[in-house]
Amino acid sequence: MQNQQVLTKNQKIVLDIIEKSSQPLKAYSILFDVKKKGINAPLQVYRALDKLVEIGKIHKIESRNAFIACKNSKCQITKATVFSICENCEDVKEIHDHKLSEHLKHYKDNKGMKYSKYNLEFFGLCKNCIKN
Amino acid sequence: MQNQQVLTKNQKIVLDIIEKSSQPLKAYSILFDVKKKGINAPLQVYRALDKLVEIGKIHKIESRNAFIACKNSKCQITKATVFSICENCEDVKEIHDHKLSEHLKHYKDNKGMKYSKYNLEFFGLCKNCIKN
DNA sequence: TAATATTTGTTATAATATAACACTATGTAA
DNA sequence: TTACATAGTGTTATATTATAACAAATATTA
Numbered sequence A, B: 001m002q003n004q005q006v007l008t009k010n011q012k013i014v015l016d017i018i019e020k021s022s023q024p025l026k027a028y029s030i031l032f033d034v035k036k037k038g039i040n041a042p043l044q045v046y047r048a049l050d051k052l053v054e055i056g057k058i059h060k061i062e063s064r065n066a067f068i069a070c071k072n073s074k075c076q077i078t079k080a081t082v083f084s085i086c087e088n089c090e091d092v093k094e095i096h097d098h099k100l101s102e103h104l105k106h107y108k109d110n111k112g113m114k115y116s117k118y119n120l121e122f123f124g125l126c127k128n129c130i131k132n
Numbered sequence C: 001t002a003a004t005a006t007t008t009g010t011t012a013t014a015a016t017a018t019a020a021c022a023c024t025a026t027g028t029a030a
Numbered sequence D: 001t002t003a004c005a006t007a008g009t010g011t012t013a014t015a016t017t018a019t020a021a022c023a024a025a026t027a028t029t030a
Helices: A009-020 A027-037 A042-054 A098-105 A127-131 B009-020 B027-037 B042-054 B098-105 B127-131
Strands: A058-061 A066-069 A080-086 A092-094 A114-125 B058-061 B066-069 B080-086 B092-094 B114-125
Touching: A009 A027, A009 A042, A009 A066, A027 A042, A042 A058, A042 A066, A058 A080, A066 A092, A080 A098, A098 B098, B009 B027, B009 B042, B009 B066, B027 B042, B042 B058, B042 B066, B058 B080, B066 B092, B080 B098
Parallel strands: A080 A114, B080 B114
Antiparallel strands: A058 A066, A080 A092, A114 B114, B058 B066, B080 B092
Protein backbone atom coordinates (compact mmCIF):
# COMPACT_ATOMS: atom_id res chain seq x y z
CA MET A 1 0.00 0.00 0.00
CA GLN A 2 1.39 3.31 -1.10
CA ASN A 3 1.32 5.17 2.16
CA GLN A 4 3.03 2.48 4.13
CA GLN A 5 6.27 3.09 2.39
CA VAL A 6 9.31 3.85 4.48
CA LEU A 7 9.88 7.50 5.08
CA THR A 8 13.24 9.21 5.07
CA LYS A 9 14.57 11.17 8.02
CA ASN A 10 13.37 14.56 6.82
CA GLN A 11 10.01 13.20 5.79
CA LYS A 12 9.54 11.68 9.24
CA ILE A 13 10.50 14.89 11.01
CA VAL A 14 8.09 16.95 8.95
CA LEU A 15 5.25 14.43 9.19
CA ASP A 16 5.74 14.22 12.94
CA ILE A 17 5.28 17.97 13.38
CA ILE A 18 2.17 17.99 11.22
CA GLU A 19 0.62 15.01 12.93
CA LYS A 20 1.12 16.58 16.33
CA SER A 21 -0.78 19.66 15.25
CA SER A 22 -4.54 19.61 15.25
CA GLN A 23 -4.53 22.43 12.76
CA PRO A 24 -2.92 22.99 9.37
CA LEU A 25 0.65 24.23 9.43
CA LYS A 26 2.37 26.48 6.94
CA ALA A 27 5.65 25.52 5.36
CA TYR A 28 7.70 28.25 6.99
CA SER A 29 6.20 27.62 10.38
CA ILE A 30 7.19 23.98 9.97
CA LEU A 31 10.65 25.13 8.95
CA PHE A 32 10.93 27.20 12.10
CA ASP A 33 9.91 24.22 14.23
CA VAL A 34 12.29 21.74 12.65
CA LYS A 35 15.39 23.91 12.69
CA LYS A 36 16.39 22.36 15.98
CA LYS A 37 16.32 18.99 14.27
CA GLY A 38 18.80 19.99 11.63
CA ILE A 39 16.54 21.03 8.79
CA ASN A 40 17.78 24.41 7.70
CA ALA A 41 16.31 25.32 4.36
CA PRO A 42 12.82 25.81 2.90
CA LEU A 43 13.53 23.33 0.17
CA GLN A 44 14.13 20.55 2.64
CA VAL A 45 10.67 21.18 4.05
CA TYR A 46 8.97 21.56 0.68
CA ARG A 47 10.51 18.38 -0.60
CA ALA A 48 9.25 16.44 2.37
CA LEU A 49 5.83 18.05 2.05
CA ASP A 50 5.62 17.15 -1.63
CA LYS A 51 6.38 13.54 -0.90
CA LEU A 52 3.98 13.34 2.02
CA VAL A 53 1.20 14.83 -0.07
CA GLU A 54 2.01 12.42 -2.87
CA ILE A 55 1.67 9.37 -0.66
CA GLY A 56 -1.43 10.68 1.06
CA LYS A 57 -0.03 11.18 4.56
CA ILE A 58 -0.92 14.85 4.50
CA HIS A 59 -3.13 17.14 2.48
CA LYS A 60 -2.66 20.69 1.34
CA ILE A 61 -5.40 23.17 2.15
CA GLU A 62 -5.14 25.12 -1.07
CA SER A 63 -6.97 28.21 0.03
CA ARG A 64 -4.66 28.55 3.02
CA ASN A 65 -1.35 27.28 1.71
CA ALA A 66 -1.19 25.00 4.69
CA PHE A 67 -0.78 21.32 5.37
CA ILE A 68 -2.76 18.98 7.58
CA ALA A 69 -2.29 15.32 8.46
CA CYS A 70 -4.67 12.77 7.03
CA LYS A 71 -6.25 10.95 9.95
CA ASN A 72 -7.76 8.24 7.83
CA SER A 73 -5.14 5.58 8.46
CA LYS A 74 -6.18 3.03 5.93
CA CYS A 75 -6.73 5.29 3.00
CA GLN A 76 -5.14 6.74 -0.03
CA ILE A 77 -7.47 9.62 -0.32
CA THR A 78 -4.93 11.96 -1.72
CA LYS A 79 -7.29 12.07 -4.59
CA ALA A 80 -10.49 13.08 -2.98
CA THR A 81 -10.41 15.59 -0.20
CA VAL A 82 -13.10 17.58 1.53
CA PHE A 83 -12.46 20.17 4.22
CA SER A 84 -14.48 22.50 6.35
CA ILE A 85 -12.86 25.79 7.22
CA CYS A 86 -14.05 28.29 9.80
CA GLU A 87 -13.43 31.74 8.41
CA ASN A 88 -13.31 33.24 11.87
CA CYS A 89 -11.02 30.99 13.88
CA GLU A 90 -9.49 29.21 10.89
CA ASP A 91 -10.26 25.82 12.36
CA VAL A 92 -9.97 23.19 9.65
CA LYS A 93 -11.38 19.69 9.65
CA GLU A 94 -11.29 16.97 7.06
CA ILE A 95 -14.74 15.71 6.19
CA HIS A 96 -15.42 12.06 5.53
CA ASP A 97 -18.92 11.77 4.22
CA HIS A 98 -19.61 8.69 2.26
CA LYS A 99 -22.63 10.00 0.42
CA LEU A 100 -20.84 13.18 -0.57
CA SER A 101 -17.74 11.29 -1.67
CA GLU A 102 -19.78 8.95 -3.80
CA HIS A 103 -21.58 11.82 -5.39
CA LEU A 104 -18.34 13.60 -6.26
CA LYS A 105 -16.48 10.49 -7.28
CA HIS A 106 -19.10 9.68 -9.84
CA TYR A 107 -19.54 13.16 -11.13
CA LYS A 108 -19.39 13.37 -14.91
CA ASP A 109 -19.49 16.54 -16.92
CA ASN A 110 -20.55 16.75 -20.51
CA LYS A 111 -17.13 17.79 -21.76
CA GLY A 112 -15.63 14.34 -21.93
CA MET A 113 -13.17 15.07 -19.21
CA LYS A 114 -11.74 12.25 -17.15
CA TYR A 115 -11.35 13.18 -13.50
CA SER A 116 -8.82 11.53 -11.28
CA LYS A 117 -9.19 13.66 -8.19
CA TYR A 118 -10.92 16.58 -6.57
CA ASN A 119 -10.60 18.99 -3.68
CA LEU A 120 -13.56 20.59 -1.98
CA GLU A 121 -13.34 23.31 0.65
CA PHE A 122 -16.39 24.48 2.60
CA PHE A 123 -16.20 27.86 4.31
CA GLY A 124 -18.33 29.15 7.13
CA LEU A 125 -18.49 29.53 10.85
CA CYS A 126 -17.93 26.74 13.31
CA LYS A 127 -20.20 26.08 16.26
CA ASN A 128 -18.02 28.08 18.60
CA CYS A 129 -17.70 31.10 16.40
CA ILE A 130 -21.42 31.27 15.70
CA LYS A 131 -22.07 31.65 19.41
CA ASN A 132 -19.59 34.49 19.86
CA MET B 1 -27.57 43.53 -7.52
CA GLN B 2 -24.09 43.41 -6.13
CA ASN B 3 -22.16 42.77 -9.29
CA GLN B 4 -23.76 45.53 -11.25
CA GLN B 5 -21.99 48.14 -9.23
CA VAL B 6 -19.89 50.68 -11.02
CA LEU B 7 -16.27 49.71 -11.35
CA THR B 8 -13.36 52.06 -10.98
CA LYS B 9 -10.73 52.60 -13.62
CA ASN B 10 -8.28 50.04 -12.32
CA GLN B 11 -10.99 47.50 -11.68
CA LYS B 12 -12.23 47.88 -15.25
CA ILE B 13 -8.75 47.51 -16.71
CA VAL B 14 -8.07 44.35 -14.74
CA LEU B 15 -11.49 42.84 -15.40
CA ASP B 16 -11.13 43.57 -19.08
CA ILE B 17 -7.88 41.63 -19.33
CA ILE B 18 -9.33 38.68 -17.45
CA GLU B 19 -12.52 38.61 -19.49
CA LYS B 20 -10.57 38.59 -22.71
CA SER B 21 -8.66 35.52 -21.62
CA SER B 22 -10.26 32.14 -21.95
CA GLN B 23 -7.91 30.84 -19.30
CA PRO B 24 -7.04 31.88 -15.76
CA LEU B 25 -4.45 34.60 -15.43
CA LYS B 26 -1.94 35.09 -12.65
CA ALA B 27 -1.60 38.37 -10.85
CA TYR B 28 1.86 39.20 -12.11
CA SER B 29 0.99 38.30 -15.67
CA ILE B 30 -1.94 40.68 -15.40
CA LEU B 31 0.41 43.29 -13.99
CA PHE B 32 2.71 42.87 -16.97
CA ASP B 33 -0.22 43.31 -19.37
CA VAL B 34 -1.64 46.40 -17.74
CA LYS B 35 1.60 48.32 -17.37
CA LYS B 36 0.91 50.09 -20.65
CA LYS B 37 -2.34 51.30 -19.15
CA GLY B 38 -0.67 52.98 -16.23
CA ILE B 39 -0.91 50.34 -13.56
CA ASN B 40 2.56 49.97 -12.16
CA ALA B 41 2.48 48.08 -8.90
CA PRO B 42 1.36 44.63 -7.73
CA LEU B 43 -0.85 46.17 -5.11
CA GLN B 44 -2.92 47.99 -7.67
CA VAL B 45 -3.62 44.67 -9.35
CA TYR B 46 -4.28 42.79 -6.14
CA ARG B 47 -6.68 45.44 -4.92
CA ALA B 48 -8.66 45.26 -8.12
CA LEU B 49 -8.62 41.46 -7.99
CA ASP B 50 -9.87 41.45 -4.40
CA LYS B 51 -12.77 43.66 -5.29
CA LEU B 52 -13.66 41.74 -8.44
CA VAL B 53 -13.64 38.48 -6.50
CA GLU B 54 -15.77 40.07 -3.80
CA ILE B 55 -18.47 41.16 -6.23
CA GLY B 56 -18.37 37.89 -8.13
CA LYS B 57 -17.02 39.14 -11.45
CA ILE B 58 -14.06 36.81 -11.24
CA HIS B 59 -13.08 33.74 -9.27
CA LYS B 60 -9.77 32.62 -7.88
CA ILE B 61 -8.56 29.15 -8.78
CA GLU B 62 -6.98 28.39 -5.43
CA SER B 63 -4.83 25.50 -6.52
CA ARG B 64 -3.30 27.62 -9.26
CA ASN B 65 -3.19 31.09 -7.75
CA ALA B 66 -4.93 32.35 -10.82
CA PHE B 67 -8.06 34.29 -11.68
CA ILE B 68 -10.80 33.60 -14.20
CA ALA B 69 -13.83 35.58 -15.27
CA CYS B 70 -17.26 34.41 -14.22
CA LYS B 71 -19.29 33.90 -17.35
CA ASN B 72 -22.55 33.57 -15.53
CA SER B 73 -23.83 37.10 -16.06
CA LYS B 74 -26.79 37.07 -13.76
CA CYS B 75 -25.21 35.45 -10.79
CA GLN B 76 -23.56 36.13 -7.54
CA ILE B 77 -21.91 32.83 -7.31
CA THR B 78 -18.90 34.09 -5.52
CA LYS B 79 -20.02 31.72 -2.90
CA ALA B 80 -20.26 28.48 -4.71
CA THR B 81 -17.70 27.66 -7.31
CA VAL B 82 -16.84 24.46 -9.15
CA PHE B 83 -14.00 24.12 -11.62
CA SER B 84 -12.54 21.43 -13.79
CA ILE B 85 -8.80 21.58 -14.32
CA CYS B 86 -6.81 19.58 -16.84
CA GLU B 87 -3.56 18.63 -15.22
CA ASN B 88 -1.83 18.30 -18.55
CA CYS B 89 -2.74 21.43 -20.49
CA GLU B 90 -3.98 23.41 -17.48
CA ASP B 91 -7.24 24.20 -19.21
CA VAL B 92 -9.75 25.41 -16.64
CA LYS B 93 -13.52 25.59 -16.97
CA GLU B 94 -16.17 26.67 -14.53
CA ILE B 95 -18.81 24.03 -14.05
CA HIS B 96 -22.46 24.91 -13.66
CA ASP B 97 -24.28 21.79 -12.67
CA HIS B 98 -27.56 22.33 -10.96
CA LYS B 99 -27.76 18.95 -9.32
CA LEU B 100 -24.23 19.19 -8.00
CA SER B 101 -24.76 22.74 -6.73
CA GLU B 102 -27.90 21.75 -4.93
CA HIS B 103 -26.19 18.83 -3.34
CA LEU B 104 -23.32 20.97 -2.09
CA LYS B 105 -25.45 23.92 -1.09
CA HIS B 106 -27.49 21.75 1.19
CA TYR B 107 -24.63 19.80 2.61
CA LYS B 108 -24.71 19.63 6.39
CA ASP B 109 -22.07 18.09 8.55
CA ASN B 110 -22.61 16.82 12.04
CA LYS B 111 -20.37 19.43 13.64
CA GLY B 112 -22.90 22.22 13.77
CA MET B 113 -20.97 24.31 11.34
CA LYS B 114 -22.77 26.89 9.26
CA TYR B 115 -21.45 27.07 5.70
CA SER B 116 -21.71 30.18 3.61
CA LYS B 117 -19.65 29.11 0.63
CA TYR B 118 -17.58 26.42 -0.96
CA ASN B 119 -15.01 25.86 -3.66
CA LEU B 120 -14.62 22.60 -5.53
CA GLU B 121 -11.85 21.81 -7.96
CA PHE B 122 -11.87 18.67 -10.10
CA PHE B 123 -8.57 17.52 -11.61
CA GLY B 124 -8.01 15.21 -14.52
CA LEU B 125 -7.43 15.09 -18.23
CA CYS B 126 -9.51 16.92 -20.78
CA LYS B 127 -10.79 15.30 -23.95
CA ASN B 128 -7.87 16.58 -25.97
CA CYS B 129 -5.19 15.47 -23.57
CA ILE B 130 -6.65 11.99 -23.20
CA LYS B 131 -6.24 11.45 -26.93
CA ASN B 132 -2.62 12.54 -27.01
C1' DT C 1 30.57 -3.87 -8.25
C1' DA C 2 28.82 -0.75 -11.22
C1' DA C 3 24.82 1.53 -12.59
C1' DT C 4 20.65 3.88 -11.41
C1' DA C 5 17.57 6.40 -8.84
C1' DT C 6 16.43 9.00 -4.85
C1' DT C 7 17.36 12.01 -1.29
C1' DT C 8 20.18 15.52 0.81
C1' DG C 9 22.30 20.04 1.75
C1' DT C 10 23.19 24.44 0.06
C1' DT C 11 22.94 29.01 -2.11
C1' DA C 12 20.41 31.83 -4.70
C1' DT C 13 16.29 33.54 -6.58
C1' DA C 14 11.52 33.45 -8.36
C1' DA C 15 6.67 34.05 -7.60
C1' DT C 16 2.87 35.43 -4.81
C1' DA C 17 0.97 38.75 -1.62
C1' DT C 18 0.48 42.47 1.96
C1' DA C 19 1.76 46.66 5.27
C1' DA C 20 1.88 51.38 5.80
C1' DC C 21 1.21 56.00 4.49
C1' DA C 22 -0.10 60.12 2.14
C1' DC C 23 -3.23 61.53 -1.18
C1' DT C 24 -7.58 61.74 -4.34
C1' DA C 25 -12.24 60.94 -5.81
C1' DT C 26 -16.98 60.13 -4.84
C1' DG C 27 -21.18 60.00 -2.45
C1' DT C 28 -24.18 61.70 1.26
C1' DA C 29 -26.15 64.60 4.53
C1' DA C 30 -26.40 69.05 7.05
C1' DT D 1 -21.98 74.49 -0.52
C1' DT D 2 -19.34 72.57 3.00
C1' DA D 3 -18.20 68.90 5.85
C1' DC D 4 -17.78 64.29 6.58
C1' DA D 5 -17.38 59.45 5.57
C1' DT D 6 -16.09 55.84 2.52
C1' DA D 7 -13.58 53.77 -0.99
C1' DG D 8 -9.96 53.84 -4.18
C1' DT D 9 -5.13 55.36 -5.74
C1' DG D 10 -0.11 55.56 -6.08
C1' DT D 11 4.03 54.47 -4.03
C1' DT D 12 7.86 52.27 -1.51
C1' DA D 13 9.14 48.67 1.03
C1' DT D 14 8.74 44.14 2.67
C1' DA D 15 6.62 39.68 3.87
C1' DT D 16 5.33 35.12 2.45
C1' DT D 17 5.31 31.12 -0.41
C1' DA D 18 7.87 28.28 -3.53
C1' DT D 19 11.41 26.58 -6.92
C1' DA D 20 16.02 26.26 -9.80
C1' DA D 21 20.43 24.47 -10.07
C1' DC D 22 24.20 21.78 -8.66
C1' DA D 23 27.27 18.87 -6.06
C1' DA D 24 27.48 15.32 -2.59
C1' DA D 25 25.57 11.38 -0.05
C1' DT D 26 22.64 7.34 0.33
C1' DA D 27 19.87 3.54 -1.10
C1' DT D 28 18.35 0.10 -4.69
C1' DT D 29 18.92 -2.95 -8.28
C1' DA D 30 21.13 -5.58 -11.75
